[in-house]
């Protein structure tokens with residue numbers, strides 16, 4: 355008796371060639387509505403699944419293969435005499451191969467203006483059921499979910515090597531595939547029902563690329579993306595020039611994009627080791643980059659620069675004067691490309707910026723689990739500021755304070771950042787005490803600290819940071835407030851004519 359393959363696919367690419375190969379390998383083909391038409395039109399002999407089930411396809415295709423004559427044929431253990439007996443008693447014939455790919459749920463939810471009804475109808479039920487039956491019974495049944503595997507399967511059949519080992523690999527792929535498919539459905543319903551942190555958290559990622567190594571050469575790594583993602587993502591960036599991105603490149607570039615999303619005006623962000631070493635805002639992108647560069651001409655060396663405007667010739671010339679790992683921008687004009695591609699080692703990434711780069715949940719693995727939180731999308735406006743000192747900030751100071759506040763949010767805690775004229779001038783990052791971070795920022799700013807503003811990601815536990823600010827000639831401070839000793843800091847400010855505003859919002863970043 356010839357073997358039987360059940361084919362039911364939404365993605366009909368390369369289908370007829372594969373089916374032809376199966377017939378040549380001695381298979382009889384059974385198929386569902388649309389798949390059957392494609393096969394028959396392609397000159398392939400195939401039998402409708404209704405002939406097997408004796409039951410018509412009903413309810414707009416909601417029920418077509420969900421039948422014991424299908425699933426019995428898939429799930430029966432050929433080595434189990436009871437199963438074989440029950441097959442015979444129930445007139446069930448074995449099905450030896452399942453070729454199924456599923457309704458395009460992901461593509462459907464990504465469609466503009468798609469209705470809920472269309473989304474629901476694109477949840478495949480019969481397909482995953484067959485895939486799972488066949489995959490569970492991989493000892494006896496082969497299962498093919500990915501058209502990319504058609505050639506491999508035909509080759510294995512031709513050399514009589516579609517053995518349990520390969521069938522197990524195909525089954526493993528099926529369970530990953532159905533888990534991924536179900537995770538996307540679960541996430542869709544989670545959004546629909548506004549559940550943010552349910553009792554189980556299902557996530558799924560699709561591989562973008564293997565990486566040469568992780569944070570260090572002895573660590574293996576790969577880059578995965580969220581299959582349904584509307585925010586700015588490096589996974590969708592177009593690399594115009596340069597060698598492959600590394601693990602550290604991706605982390606740093608992502609940090610640069612998150613910072614850049616804070617600014618609507620032409621802005622340039624330089625990042626080193628996940629911290630901004632220079633941020634500049636100006637009327638032109640060239641001006642913005644000059645400010646980002648001047649902020650810290652030492653640290654930017656070997657860094658990553660992200661800009662929110664097209665890179666023009668003038669900016670490209672400046673960018674090309676230093677060693678940078680990556681430049682990211684929404685575009686590079688032809689002259690800029692000409693200049694920058696002369697540099698062999700620079701990577702150029704073109705990326706549409708949606709200003710939604712922090713829309714996703716943040717996951718941090720801990721031993722035996724994962725911490726999940728919403729991204730820090732907390733923003734404040736001028737109206738949220740509370741002036742706590744005798745002196746009110748000037749308009750210019752207010753501008754600089756808000757600029758500094760947006761920037762300090764992205765600096766690792768404890769974070770202190772100094773800014774002046776739409777430019778960061780000193781960044782103290784990741785210190786174990788706040789005065790340590792302040793001292794670093796002040797030292798880096800040098801003489802520029804005079805007349806600058808200071809931002810602190812969290813409150814001052816004692817007045818020492820304000821005292822350091824006084825000494826450096828800083829005129830205005832922005833911080834969340836909320837320490838027991840707030841008044842001590844306010845008193846120092848008042849004593850020296852410094853203005854201080856509270857945001858009421860903290861921005862720890864660890």
Ligand SMILES: NC(=O)c1ncn([C@@H]2O[C@H](COP(=O)(O)O)[C@@H](O)[C@H]2O)c1NC=O
Nearest residue numbers: 364386387388389416418419420479480481
């Ligand atoms: N309901 C069923 O019994 C059923 N059986 C197979 N399907 C799916 O129907 C699709 C193929 O349909 P057609 O051959 O009519 O183009 C495949 O994606 C397959 O996964 C089904 N549809 C969805 O649940």
